[in-house]
Amino acid sequence: MTATRRGGAGSSTKLGRTTAAARSGRAAPPRRPEISVVRRGPDPSTMVVVTVALLCGLGVVMVYSASSVTAVRTLGHSWGIVMRQAVWLVLGVAAAYGASRVPWRIWRDRVALPLMLVSVALLGYVALGVLAQKATGSALPFVISVNGATRWVGAGSMQFQPSDLAKPALILWLARLLSEKGRDVRTWEGLRPVLIWSGLTCGLVVFGDDLGTTMLLGAVTLAMVFMAGAPLPKLGAIAGVSIGLGGLAIVGLERFRVTRILAFLDPDKYRQGAGWQLWQSQIGLASGGVFGTGPGLARSKWGFLPEAHTDFILAVIGEELGLVGSLIVLGLFVVFMAAGCAIGMRARTGFTRLVAFGITTWIGVQALINIGVTVGTLPTKGITLPFVSYGGSSLLMSLVGVGILLSVAREA
Numbered sequence: 001m002t003a004t005r006r007g008g009a010g011s012s013t014k015l016g017r018t019t020a021a022a023r024s025g026r027a028a029p030p031r032r033p034e035i036s037v038v039r040r041g042p043d044p045s046t047m048v049v050v051t052v053a054l055l056c057g058l059g060v061v062m063v064y065s066a067s068s069v070t071a072v073r074t075l076g077h078s079w080g081i082v083m084r085q086a087v088w089l090v091l092g093v094a095a096a097y098g099a100s101r102v103p104w105r106i107w108r109d110r111v112a113l114p115l116m117l118v119s120v121a122l123l124g125y126v127a128l129g130v131l132a133q134k135a136t137g138s139a140l141p142f143v144i145s146v147n148g149a150t151r152w153v154g155a156g157s158m159q160f161q162p163s164d165l166a167k168p169a170l171i172l173w174l175a176r177l178l179s180e181k182g183r184d185v186r187t188w189e190g191l192r193p194v195l196i197w198s199g200l201t202c203g204l205v206v207f208g209d210d211l212g213t214t215m216l217l218g219a220v221t222l223a224m225v226f227m228a229g230a231p232l233p234k235l236g237a238i239a240g241v242s243i244g245l246g247g248l249a250i251v252g253l254e255r256f257r258v259t260r261i262l263a264f265l266d267p268d269k270y271r272q273g274a275g276w277q278l279w280q281s282q283i284g285l286a287s288g289g290v291f292g293t294g295p296g297l298a299r300s301k302w303g304f305l306p307e308a309h310t311d312f313i314l315a316v317i318g319e320e321l322g323l324v325g326s327l328i329v330l331g332l333f334v335v336f337m338a339a340g341c342a343i344g345m346r347a348r349t350g351f352t353r354l355v356a357f358g359i360t361t362w363i364g365v366q367a368l369i370n371i372g373v374t375v376g377t378l379p380t381k382g383i384t385l386p387f388v389s390y391g392g393s394s395l396l397m398s399l400v401g402v403g404i405l406l407s408v409a410r411e412a
Contacts, residue, residue: 260379
């Protein structure tokens, strides 16, 4: 009679090991149980894609609504501004897809440093343009001033803001520095290169009359240093010095910043001047009520609210879609931040974890600043609502940041 052996080669190997252990007089080692990790809930990458798609779609619709009157006056037809936004959106989506396919090691080893150097070079060129304009009255070639602020490079309608490039560049470079082997972020020696690069970038950005982006980059730096394990006393010292330098920049560089703060503290007194945008923004939000006046029916865009399609687009959303529409926008940003934090917590390396939390902080804090300005809890700043406001370079770089975040998630 032939016996049928079940289990094949695996059973033979197990029997051989048991026999060998019995001959040596030792007990067979216990078999380790297999551990499987079950991840519950929706996939964070899917949540990121869905929320960004909804915000971008809403942004195109609201940019058209908010800019139609201005476009007719300046370009002769209502589609002029939104078509530019649509072109930048297509470029941004293509760039985001390309960025999502790049392995994280490429971002760390081959992209981080060159991108940082290009960013600093462009910011430095804009800073030289500001100095040249103040000294001679004329800026350098390809340096563009809009509404008194010199922040852009380009020609004609193709303009790019280098401070937008500085956001992903600084995040990638700081993540590489903070994740280096042997770096002790608990000491000032270990934090020195991080503070030098961040301080240089912030200094060049504030020189271009962009204090809002400077605050944003400072917040991102603090968040990444905290996630890298720096002690709270050192974080407090860094924050204190940053706030002090920011105060000096407000008082010493440009007088209009002081006027904006005074208008924020006493909006009634400056209603016809520096506080006009803030005043009209609050009127628009209050006029919308719970459900809004309806798409395309906002009154604020008829010359009452300057730059309604850029920095104050949330006021138009609140007027046309009401409290419900505003809360939906807020909810989408909350979901995006939750998904970004989930990607960061699932990351397998220090570099990818810092990149994920850095990008999440960037988008979340920028949205928070824009919303705070719109509702009157922060002084007026020229900073856009990510994925929603009109702004080519801002939209492009925000989508590139999303692509990098998806690249991190893909290899988590």
